[in-house]
Amino acid sequence: ELKVEQNPLFLSMQEGKNYTIYCNYSTTSDRLYWYRQDPGKSLESLFVLLSNGAVKQEGRLMASLDTKARLSTLHITAAVHDLSATYFCAVDRRRSSMEYGNKLVFGAGTILRVKS
Amino acid sequence: NAGVTQTPKFRILKIGQSMTLQCTQDMNHNYMYWYRQDPGMGLKLIYYSVGAGITDKGEVPNGYNVSRSTTEDFPLRLELAAPSQTSVYFCASSPTLFHTQYFGPGTRLTVL
Numbered sequence: 753e754l755k756v757e758q759n760p761l762f763l764s765m766q767e768g769k770n771y772t773i774y775c776n777y778s779t780t781s782d783r784l785y786w787y788r789q790d791p792g793k794s795l796e797s798l799f800v801l802l803s804n805g806a807v808k809q810e811g812r813l814m815a816s817l818d819t820k821a822r823l824s825t826l827h828i829t830a831a832v833h834d835l836s837a838t839y840f841c842a843v844d845r846r847r848s849s850m851e852y853g854n855k856l857v858f859g860a861g862t863i864l865r866v867k868s
Numbered sequence: 869n870a871g872v873t874q875t876p877k878f879r880i881l882k883i884g885q886s887m888t889l890q891c892t893q894d895m896n897h898n899y900m901y902w903y904r905q906d907p908g909m910g911l912k913l914i915y916y917s918v919g920a921g922i923t924d925k926g927e928v929p930n931g932y933n934v935s936r937s938t939t940e941d942f943p944l945r946l947e948l949a950a951p952s953q954t955s956v957y958f959c960a961s962s963p964t965l966f967h968t969q970y971f972g973p974g975t976r977l978t979v980l
Contacts, residue, residue, distance in 0.1 A: 756910075785968055794958060795911075797968040840910055855926065856901075856969070858910030 754779045754845040758859035765831050766867055773862045775824040775841035782819045783844035785856065786826055788837045795840065798826075831866045838863050869894050872972035874959050880978045881949040889944040889975050891959030899962045900942040901969060902926075902934065904955040911958060917942055949979045 755778040765771050775784070786798040799808040801817035801824060808815050812835065814827045824841055842856040875890045893900065898919045903911040903926075913926030917936040931953060933945040942961075946953060956976050960969040 783966060787971075794973050795960075795971040797970070800966070800968050802966055842910075855913055855916065856911075857927070858912070860908070860910050 754781070754843060754857045756841060756843050756857050756859040758839075758841060758862050760862060761860060762863045762865075764865045764867060765828075767832055768830050770830065771828050773826040773828070773839055773864075775826070775843075775859055777822050777824075777843045777857075779845070780819070780822070781843045781845065782817075784817050784824045785842045785844075786815050786824070787840045787842065789840065789861070790837050798839075828864070831864075833866045833868055836864055836866045871895065872959055872961055872970055874957075874972040874975050876975060877973065878976045880980060881946075882980060883949060883951065885949050886945070886947050887949070887977075889946070889957055889959075889977075891942045891944065891972060892940050893942075893959075893961040893970075893972075894940065895961060895963065895970070896939060897961035897963045897970075898939065899965070899969075900936065901960040901962075902932070902942070902944045903958045903960065904928065904953075905958060905974075906955050914944065914957075946977075951979050953977065954979045 757776045784801045787795040799815040804819040806817045812829045817824045838861045840861045842858045845855045845857045872893045901916045902914040905911045912928045915934040917923045958974045959972040962969045
């Protein structure tokens with residue numbers, strides 16, 4: 753059974769600082785997604801990582817995927833208050849190409865609070 | 869495009885009642901999904917569909933049913949509501965297997 757663990761679960765950081773959120777998963781997969789959720793809102797797609805070594809960047813956020821280590825990281829550079837949200841990673845648990853559908857298993861989320 | 873829309877936004881049910889959560893997308897996506905999100909947790913997949921007439925179970929299907937008669941609509945049916953089904957329900961769609969999923973605004977359901 754695929755398990756997805758994020759850490760930390762809560763992160764309070766100062767504006768201007770850098771930090772990394774980690775997403776570990778338990779079984780082989782080379783498809784990982786990052787989403788952002790603001791309080792009381794829906795999920796917004798941030799990154800799609802579809803192969804080992806994939807790196808994507810958007811503004812102050814950069815995501816990477818190491819399928820051998822079963823690890824993805826979301827790096828925050830020079831945090832600003834607007835980045836305060838909950839960040840989820842999700843891993844596709846399809847076990848073979850014979851399975852259809854994109855069956856995502858989500859981590860519990862990392863609540864990020866950026867303080868000025 | 870309106871994207872993915874869900875109705876209702878909020879609903880309170882009594883134990884044993886039934887209801888249907890509606891989900892519609894106007895992006896002509898083949899893949900559609902239903903998730904539930906419990907407080908402080910990630911999302912769990914309830915059911916998904918890869919096209920009209922084709923549905924399958926996700927991680928937590930018990931107590932729910934779905935149908936997909938058109939590309940646009942993917943309703944989720946709760947039969948005999950239980951307090952354990954109190955949650956926020958999100959519908960999502962995607963155009964291809966590896967594309968990101970686009971989420972609707974959610975339905976907050978309380979079962980008392």
